[in-house]
Amino acid sequence: MSGARLDLDGVGKSFRGLRAVHDVSFSVPAGAIHALIGPNGAGKTTIFNMIAGVYAPDAGAVRLDGRAISGLRPDRVCDAGVGRTFQLVKPFKGLSVLENVTVGALHRTADLARARDSADAILSRLGLFERRHQLAESLTLPDRKRLEVARALATEPKLLLLDEVMAGLRPTEVDVMVGFLRELNGKTGLTILLIEHVMRAVMALAAEIVVASYGEKIAEGTPQEIARHQAVLDVYLGEPEAP
Amino acid sequence: MSFARRLVGHAAPRTLWSLVLLLALLLVAPAMLGKYWLSVLILILYFAYVGQAWNILMGFAGQLSLGHALYAGLGGYIAAGLFFHYGIGPWAGVFAAVAAAALAGTIVGYLGFRFSLAGVYFALLTIAFSEFTRIGFDHWEWAGGSAGLFLKVDASSDIANLRGGPLLFYYVILALAAGAFILCRALLESRLGRYWLAIREDAEAAQAVGVPVLRCKLIAIVISAALTALGGVWNAFYYNNLFPETAFAMGRSIEITLAPIIGGLGTLFGPIVGAVVLTGLGEAFTDLGEALGIPGIKQIFYGLALLVIVVYRPAGVWPRLADKLRLGERRR
Numbered sequence: 001m002s003g004a005r006l007d008l009d010g011v012g013k014s015f016r017g018l019r020a021v022h023d024v025s026f027s028v029p030a031g032a033i034h035a036l037i038g039p040n041g042a043g044k045t046t047i048f049n050m051i052a053g054v055y056a057p058d059a060g061a062v063r064l065d066g067r068a069i070s071g072l073r074p075d076r077v078c079d080a081g082v083g084r085t086f087q088l089v090k091p092f093k094g095l096s097v098l099e100n101v102t103v104g105a106l107h108r109t110a111d112l113a114r115a116r117d118s119a120d121a122i123l124s125r126l127g128l129f130e131r132r133h134q135l136a137e138s139l140t141l142p143d144r145k146r147l148e149v150a151r152a153l154a155t156e157p158k159l160l161l162l163d164e165v166m167a168g169l170r171p172t173e174v175d176v177m178v179g180f181l182r183e184l185n186g187k188t189g190l191t192i193l194l195i196e197h198v199m200r201a202v203m204a205l206a207a208e209i210v211v212a213s214y215g216e217k218i219a220e221g222t223p224q225e226i227a228r229h230q231a232v233l234d235v236y237l238g239e240p241e242a243p
Numbered sequence: 244m245s246f247a248r249r250l251v252g253h254a255a256p257r258t259l260w261s262l263v264l265l266l267a268l269l270l271v272a273p274a275m276l277g278k279y280w281l282s283v284l285i286l287i288l289y290f291a292y293v294g295q296a297w298n299i300l301m302g303f304a305g306q307l308s309l310g311h312a313l314y315a316g317l318g319g320y321i322a323a324g325l326f327f328h329y330g331i332g333p334w335a336g337v338f339a340a341v342a343a344a345a346l347a348g349t350i351v352g353y354l355g356f357r358f359s360l361a362g363v364y365f366a367l368l369t370i371a372f373s374e375f376t377r378i379g380f381d382h383w384e385w386a387g388g389s390a391g392l393f394l395k396v397d398a399s400s401d402i403a404n405l406r407g408g409p410l411l412f413y414y415v416i417l418a419l420a421a422g423a424f425i426l427c428r429a430l431l432e433s434r435l436g437r438y439w440l441a442i443r444e445d446a447e448a449a450q451a452v453g454v455p456v457l458r459c460k461l462i463a464i465v466i467s468a469a470l471t472a473l474g475g476v477w478n479a480f481y482y483n484n485l486f487p488e489t490a491f492a493m494g495r496s497i498e499i500t501l502a503p504i505i506g507g508l509g510t511l512f513g514p515i516v517g518a519v520v521l522t523g524l525g526e527a528f529t530d531l532g533e534a535l536g537i538p539g540i541k542q543i544f545y546g547l548a549l550l551v552i553v554v555y556r557p558a559g560v561w562p563r564l565a566d567k568l569r570l571g572e573r574r575r
Contacts, residue, residue, distance in 0.1 A: 052451065078453035086451070092444035103441040107453035110434045155452050 003031040003191035004081055004158035006051070010060035011070070013046055020046045021215045023060070028159075028208075030065070031189040033181070035196055035206035039235060043215040044195045045087055048161050051193075052084045053077035064159060078107065083157030085148035087164045087195070091136035097123065098132040100147055104154030119154055126150045126180065141168045146177075153184075159191045166198035178204045211235070258570050269417055273410055281409055285481075287522045288416040289474065294502035294514030295423040296470035301500070302509035303427075303436060304463035305443025307362060310351070310369030311471050311499045313376050314344040316490035318472025319479030320386050323394055326480075328385070332404040333476055340476050341469045347372070348468030349461065356460045370493065377491030391486040394479070405480045412481045419477065420515075423470055427511055430466075439463055443509070471499070505552055507559025512570075516561045524548050 006028040013021045021043040028034045036044050050057045053074040062070035069080050083104075092100045101119035102112070109115050123129045126146045131139065136147060145165045152160060162181075166174050178201050185192055196202045202209065202223070209226045211219040219229045226232055269288075273281055293315065300306050321343050322336035351372050355365045381389045400407040405415070430436045438459045441449035450456045479485055489495065506517025524545060532541040556563060 054447075073455075074447075074450040075453045075455050078451060084451055086448065090445045090448035090451075092441050092448065094444050095440060099437070099440070103437050103449065103454070104452040106434045106437055112432060112434065112437070115434075151448075151452055 002189040004065040005030040006159055007063040011050055011057045012059035013055055013057050019215055024217050026210045028191055028193050030191055032207050033185055033192040033205050035194050035202045035209045038212035042212040044212055048163055078155055081158035083152035083155050084161040085152050085163050085165055089144040089148050091144055091147055093137035096133050097128055097136055100136050101150045101154045104151040107155040122150045122153050142173055162194040164195055166196055166201045174198055174201050273413055283526055285413050287518045288420045290502045290518035291515040292420040292423050293471055293474040293499045295427055296467050297499050298503040298514050300463050300467040302503055304439040304460055307366045308369040309366045310373035310496050312491050312495035313373040314468040314471035315475030317347055318344050318475030319485055322476040323392055323479040323485055324386055333480055337476050341472045344468045344472030345465045348464040352461045352464035356457050373491050377487045380487035391484055394483040396483050416477055507561035510561050513559050513561045
């Protein structure tokens with residue numbers, strides 16, 4: 001398992017004339033961790049959904065290792081090597097934690113026993129092993145977030161899209177998740193793109209940050225550059241009043 | 244070997260032995276039962292069988308069909324028609340019957356699933372197709388139209404043409420029910436089965452982990468329709484008559500859904516337990532009605548009993564019963 005490079009090239013999407021995302025381009029090199037941030041309604045999740053195949057972009061292209069994946073169905077995008085989590089978690093509620101992750105692992109093997117084994121391995125790395133026989137609906141929100149990550153990882157992606165997996169976690173839990181993702185990235189070279197509001201996690205993980213506002217990319221750079229970027233400060237803190 | 248291992252897989256020895264015992268009892272049951280009880284057992288096995296078939300689509304893949312009479316009726320009519328007109332026996336006719344039902348399932352499934360009809364909207368589509376077909380058969384001369392299609396009642400045993408007494412039909416439906424049970428178990432323990440459960444729980448999340456949702460749903464409806472058609476063929480030759488008004492009736496479709504719902508949706512034993520409970524209740528209330536001499540009392544009590552079960556055991560009778568018997572099969 002190694003990472004793949006992600007390129008967004010002038011991607012745009014409108015819903016019934018309402019422009020959700022316009023002309024967004026950025027790249028995540030293979031093996032890098034980047035973050036996508038922006039105020040609510042900036043179009044971050046729409047961008048994720050275009051990468052993951054939920055929506056086909058109206059304009060532009062999404063490429064994974066140079067191969068166009070935009071317009072493919074979500075299961076095809078998964079085949080291509082993209083794993084994703086949902087902002088509003090979507091566990092298979094009536095199935096056990098183990099079965100949830102097993103479904104993901106079945107993407108790589110048709111053998112149920114083998115899929116269970118790799119699901120077990122992923123669950124222990126995410127600290128869910130003790131809960132593997134519980135129904136997913138009985139999990140707390142932080143555990144459900146972990147389950148989302150585990151299930152996506154079970155498909156052995158080359159690019160992992162994480163949509164606000166830190167939200168609702170306590171600071172210590174954020175640190176654990178950050179540690180896990182960093183280790184995962186270090187060991188496997190998996191490329192990670194995360195949408196995140198928890199800046200503690202963004203600053204700790206992301207080599208580069210893309211900032212979106214009103215559906216457009218307004219800044220891109222290292223965390224230090226972004227922290228000083230005037231347009232970003234304007235978006236988050238409001239524009240300075242005219243003297 | 245690997246198929247057998249997968250079948251037995253994680254099942255507890257206790258469960259396996261119970262099943263073997265049950266099958267052995269059912270095999271020798273006719274020798275111990277009178278005509279009446281044999282006919283009751285036949286009914287139970289029939290509803291267990293078609294319930295198992297319907298459960299694949301609803302209990303496993305989560306797609307509600309209220310039009311399964313379409314597949315049973317289509318299967319029955321085609322096999323009976325081929326026999327009636329051309330003397331083609333049901334063992335051959337069954338292939339045409341199953342193929343027709345599978346095709347019908349594909350059409351209903353493609354229209355429903357391609358355009359993401361879910362829940363009651365998909366159910367409405369299944370009802371609509373069943374109704375179209377009923378009206379079509381009303382006017383189809385070959386199938387006897389609304390006057391119906393009758394097979395010659397023939398008590399002489401002719402297994403090659405599925406002609407014979409209740410004993411023959413008992414063993415055929417027993418084989419079908421046992422076969423469907425084994426097939427369902429094998430399906431559940433396969434990748435496809437797990438994909439169905441994932442789709443039932445959340446289709447969008449399933450697709451995100453690589454489940455080809457449309458294809459899996461189509462396979463579910465085709466298998467379900469084909470198995471139901473087999474039950475329809477059996478049914479046609481057992482009762483020897485077919486009318487569009489009953490073969491494609493809404494009530495027939497509902498009947499098919501009851502055993503798995505009462506027994507426990509998405510479980511392997513649910514359809515069987517449900518069929519026992521429902522047929523038992525039906526017979527008991529029929530006797531009660533006759534004893535009291537009040538017409539319609541059966542339906543009232545039957546309805547009330549179903550209500551009580553649904554209120555107190557919304558997940559079905561089986562899951563709780565399984566816990567009590569330590570046979571542990573949770574809904575999957």
